[in-house]
Amino acid sequence: MTTRNQDLMKLRHKHVPQGLAVATASFIREARGAIMVDADGRELIDFAGGIGVNNVGHCHPKVVAAIKDQADKYLHTCFHIAPYEPYIELAAKLNALAPGDFDKMTLFLNSGAEAVENAIKIARYATGRQAVISFENGFHGRTCLGMTLTSKVKPYKFGFGPFAPETYRMFFPYCYRCPMGLKHPECRTACAEHLEEFFISHVAAENVAALIIEPIQGEGGFTTPPPEYFAKLQAICRKHGILLIVDEVQTGMGRTGKLFAIEHWGIEPDLITTAKSLAGGMPLSAVTGRAEVMNAAHPGGLGSTYGGNPLSVRAALAVLEILLEDDLLRTAETLGQTLLGRFRALQAEHEIIGEVRGRGPMLALELVRDRQSREPAAEEAKELVRRCYEKGLVLIACGNFGNVLRVLMPLVITEEQLERGLAILEDAFQELKKESAGKLAS
Numbered sequence: 001m002t003t004r005n006q007d008l009m010k011l012r013h014k015h016v017p018q019g020l021a022v023a024t025a026s027f028i029r030e031a032r033g034a035i036m037v038d039a040d041g042r043e044l045i046d047f048a049g050g051i052g053v054n055n056v057g058h059c060h061p062k063v064v065a066a067i068k069d070q071a072d073k074y075l076h077t078c079f080h081i082a083p084y085e086p087y088i089e090l091a092a093k094l095n096a097l098a099p100g101d102f103d104k105m106t107l108f109l110n111s112g113a114e115a116v117e118n119a120i121k122i123a124r125y126a127t128g129r130q131a132v133i134s135f136e137n138g139f140h141g142r143t144c145l146g147m148t149l150t151s152k153v154k155p156y157k158f159g160f161g162p163f164a165p166e167t168y169r170m171f172f173p174y175c176y177r178c179p180m181g182l183k184h185p186e187c188r189t190a191c192a193e194h195l196e197e198f199f200i201s202h203v204a205a206e207n208v209a210a211l212i213i214e215p216i217q218g219e220g221g222f223t224t225p226p227p228e229y230f231a232k233l234q235a236i237c238r239k240h241g242i243l244l245i246v247d248e249v250q251t252g253m254g255r256t257g258k259l260f261a262i263e264h265w266g267i268e269p270d271l272i273t274t275a276k277s278l279a280g281g282m283p284l285s286a287v288t289g290r291a292e293v294m295n296a297a298h299p300g301g302l303g304s305t306y307g308g309n310p311l312s313v314r315a316a317l318a319v320l321e322i323l324l325e326d327d328l329l330r331t332a333e334t335l336g337q338t339l340l341g342r343f344r345a346l347q348a349e350h351e352i353i354g355e356v357r358g359r360g361p362m363l364a365l366e367l368v369r370d371r372q373s374r375e376p377a378a379e380e381a382k383e384l385v386r387r388c389y390e391k392g393l394v395l396i397a398c399g400n401f402g403n404v405l406r407v408l409m410p411l412v413i414t415e416e417q418l419e420r421g422l423a424i425l426e427d428a429f430q431e432l433k434k435e436s437a438g439k440l441a442s
Ligand SMILES: Cc1ncc(COP(=O)(O)O)c(C=O)c1O
Pocket: 051, 111, 112, 113, 114, 116, 139, 140, 141, 142, 214, 218, 219, 247, 248, 249, 250, 275, 276
């Protein structure tokens, strides 16, 4: 007999610290594609994808087959001690696929935060400089440097200081709530040009090793820079010999309909970090970048016992095959168009949806109490997430104010599952609207 959700939750409170918050009361028994089944046998439609990890779906047969095949051969030798071919094969593939018409190299690690840490180490070594600039509302992980580069204080940083030195934070182009009080396109992307002023009032350009930025902010609320933003930012970086690190941990591996989200902006970053969907549910992260930068650090300066574990790299090779050869990127594009249509229609019906934004199927709804004042509707977002879960849909919120509903469903979701999930979401909005109209009338 298996233990039920309620009993597992009691045990969870006894044995696992509360710091590790959980979003639902469901303990998963099995999962396939875009469906999870919990310990009580309840079926859930997954619009969260393990926070952007399951782009190819839960237990994709090709990923599972690759893991099983590898498990029969060897599990771990440690690449530092006895290297193995799949690591090289995956590195070569990522080097060829990552944007940039230059030689590249790849280093594998375990988590997104570890990739971020290593990208910064590499950039500091290669430039001989120490300072790093990250962005308002950005999220880069929970290690000391990761949370230092992260913007939101509660829950990510509060009580966990001191933080890593020589880090600075600049405006991000959050156009819906422009930090400079301007309006796009009349602003002429002044937030990118602000970097030159930043070098006067915060840190000297010649001390800056790198800028680290998400193409679309994940935890920060799917804030999406305007088309010309990254080219401007990169031009300033190049002028000052600063490396541009693009953190694709959440946006990468087809999430936006392209393998790397930064391809939408047509620039070639110096370094790219990936993780999450890279290995279809296995722990794996990567730093991919300019060969001369990646190769700067001395032998032994980089590494990790488990980094590029054989099971994970085999899973990642299968993920790339699914995305590229099985045409999942094209499916993602179509999914994005469907979602955008439905979300725009929902916005037309519900005043509470202030903005629909994102790229491809990486879309979010920012909720506001009033479209004029744009007061964040965080409680309402929480309530919608709760109602969706009760009706069998797992959905998560994000954003600095917690008022943004984001979708990160597996790209393999079937039409029927998508339809069911969207119907639940639409119902939840309808209920909330009726109730608030009722409250106003009484
Ligand atoms: C953009 C970005 N960078 C880094 C991380 C940290 O990844 P991990 O949780 O695997 O350490 C995340 C996680 O959400 C992320 O979204």
